[in-house]
Amino acid sequence: MHRFANPARFLRLSAALRPWALGVALLTLLAGVWLALFDSPPDYQQGETVRIMYIHVPAAWMAMMVYATMAVASVVGLVWKHVVAELYTKAAAPLGAGFTTLCLVSGSLWGQPMWGTWWVWDARLTSVLILLFIYLGYMVLVTAFDDPQRGLKAGAVLTLVGAVNLPIIKFSVDWWNTLHQPASVIRLGGAALDPSMLWPLLIMAVAFTALFVWLVLLRTETEIAERRIRSLRLATAITAGRDEAPQLEQPIA
Amino acid sequence: MAEFFAMGGYAAYVWSAYGAAVLMLTGLAVATLAQRRRSRRNLERLQQLRGRRKQV
Numbered sequence: 374m375h376r377f378a379n380p381a382r383f384l385r386l387s388a389a390l391r392p393w394a395l396g397v398a399l400l401t402l403l404a405g406v407w408l409a410l411f412d413s414p415p416d417y418q419q420g421e422t423v424r425i426m427y428i429h430v431p432a433a434w435m436a437m438m439v440y441a442t443m444a445v446a447s448v449v450g451l452v453w454k455h456v457v458a459e460l461y462t463k464a465a466a467p468l469g470a471g472f473t474t475l476c477l478v479s480g481s482l483w484g485q486p487m488w489g490t491w492w493v494w495d496a497r498l499t500s501v502l503i504l505l506f507i508y509l510g511y512m513v514l515v516t517a518f519d520d521p522q523r524g525l526k527a528g529a530v531l532t533l534v535g536a537v538n539l540p541i542i543k544f545s546v547d548w549w550n551t552l553h554q555p556a557s558v559i560r561l562g563g564a565a566l567d568p569s570m571l572w573p574l575l576i577m578a579v580a581f582t583a584l585f586v587w588l589v590l591l592r593t594e595t596e597i598a599e600r601r602i603r604s605l606r607l608a609t610a611i612t613a614g615r616d617e618a619p620q621l622e623q624p625i626a
Numbered sequence: 627m628a629e630f631f632a633m634g635g636y637a638a639y640v641w642s643a644y645g646a647a648v649l650m651l652t653g654l655a656v657a658t659l660a661q662r663r664r665s666r667r668n669l670e671r672l673q674q675l676r677g678r679r680k681q682v
Contacts, residue, residue, distance in 0.1 A: 410644075411630075421634035425643040432647070468654060475650045479643040486639050584651060588658050595658075598665045605672040612679065621668045 380597045383457045387590045394590065398583035405580045408573035416570075423570070425483040430558070431578040432476040435585060436504060437539055439469035443511075444536040447529035457593065459525040460600065462532060463515050464592035468585055470508035477501060488552055496545035497553035500538060507535040521603065 409427035416423035443462045450459035480498070481491045492498065515528035546555040557565040564571050602621075633640040 406644075415634060420636065422636045422639055424633070424640050428643050428647045467657075471650050471654045475647055478646045482639045482643045482646070486636055584655075588654060591658050591662055595662045595665050598662075598669050602665065602668050602672060605669075605676065609672065609675060609679075621671065622664050 380457060380600075384594060384597065387594055391587055391590050394583050394587035398580055398587055401576050401580035401583060405573055405577035408576060413569055413573045414567075419487055422483060422486050425479055426570070427573050427577045429476060429479040429483055430574055431581040432472050432479060433501070434578055435472035435581050436469060436476050436501065437542060438582070439465055439472060439585065440504065440508070440532075440536070440539060443469065443532050444539075447532040450525065451529050451533075456600075457597070459529065460596035461589065461593050462529060463525060464596050465589050466508055466511050466515070466528075468588055468592070470505060470512065472581070472585075473501065473505040473508060477505065484552075493552050495551040495553055496549035497542070497551045500542045500545050504535075504538055504542060507531070507538060511535075521600070 405427065409424055413424070413427075415421045443465050446455075446458040446462045446465075449455045450462065477498075480501075484493075485491050511528050511531050514531055515524045518524040518527065545551060546553055558571070558574065566574065606621075631637060631641075
């Protein structure tokens with residue numbers, strides 16, 4: 374683990390992994406979308422709307438998996454002051470928020486024709502909405518300090534407190550009466566899905582995961598660069614007058 | 627073909643969900659690549675400036 378705490382070593386590893394992640398993502402996306410739209414059957418009850426599942430379920434898995442990796446990275450960052458782990462958490466959060474939004478939007482578009490409503494305040498839907506708010510809260514908190522190091526530390530603590538929501542999301546469909554159906558893939562006794570639907574779903578899940586890996590490697594590299602920019606700026610500000618400071622582009626958002 | 631796009635009468639829901647996925651994933655990729663380009667340029671400028679200073 375400590376071998377990767379060195380940013381230079383991480384950058385080398387990341388540059389080597391990135392093309393593979395992108396390649397796997399593009400191939401599995403193509404295959405997954407083809408299977409999902411053309412080569413899988415309509416459901417006997419839900420008809421063609423079942424094709425929304427191939428977006429919705431992988432997005433929901435990613436929403437939780439990304440958060441789980443952030444929680445692990447937060448522990449590593451807090452306990453061992455692992456630089457790359459801290460920056461990884463910051464890099465992953467917007468991606469997790471994106472997957473969570475996609476999960477909620479696609480779920481709503483599935484709920485309207487099948488349940489007759491866009492939204493209900495049942496335990497599953499509400500706990501996933503809370504997950505989105507935790508992601509957004511993290512993103513605001515981590516940039517709210519003048520000292521980025523303090524922001525990262527506060528963000529790590531928030532991530533760990535928010536991790537209690539993950540088992541609540543997972544077991545919400547068992548603990549409470551929900552309109553949302555219980556688990557049908559990851560459950561005791563194996564998947565309750567026919568292979569003709571399970572395969573497109575699993576391939577789309579691989580595609581989303583590979584895409585996330587590609588993006589989070591890029592974003593972690595950017596965070597490392599931003600850290601270096603900050604220290605160089607401080608160094609130049611000390612050794613030179615302000616008029617000599619370079620014109621730097623400001624962040625977009 | 628028309629039957630495929632009709633999605634058994636659920637076209638609006640199915641295609642909106644796939645459209646949302648395309649928007650979200652390309653949006654994240656575009657934002658990520660733009661941020662990366664900007665920060666690499668900034669880092670290069672700073673490193674050049676430092677190089678010049680050392681020569682003086």
